[in-house]
Amino acid sequence: MNPIQANPETTGVKCPRCSELIKTSIQELITSSSIRCPKCSLQLVIDKFKSKEALSALHKVQEVQNRVNSKSKF
Numbered sequence: 289m290n291p292i293q294a295n296p297e298t299t300g301v302k303c304p305r306c307s308e309l310i311k312t313s314i315q316e317l318i319t320s321s322s323i324r325c326p327k328c329s330l331q332l333v334i335d336k337f338k339s340k341e342a343l344s345a346l347h348k349v350q351e352v353q354n355r356v357n358s359k360s361k362f
């Protein structure tokens with residue numbers, strides 16, 4: 289199972305402790321080193337999620353978002 293949900297509306301990481309969806313942006317996931325769960329304060333080191341699969345899923349979301357953005361300009 290991929291812990292990162294590739295939905296642009298609810299991009300986030302599911303907390304492994306309390307199952308809360310920790311909302312974060314794709315940019316934050318790529319650039320930050322860690323995020324904190326707002327519910328149980330568990331700190332997640334994002335490096336653990338930077339697997340090939342997770343990153344390719346994120347890039348797909350970004351591609352779709354870029355496409356949507358460029359379409360809306362025309």
Ligand SMILES: [Zn+2]
Binds near residue numbers: 304306307325
């Ligand atoms: Zn949590």
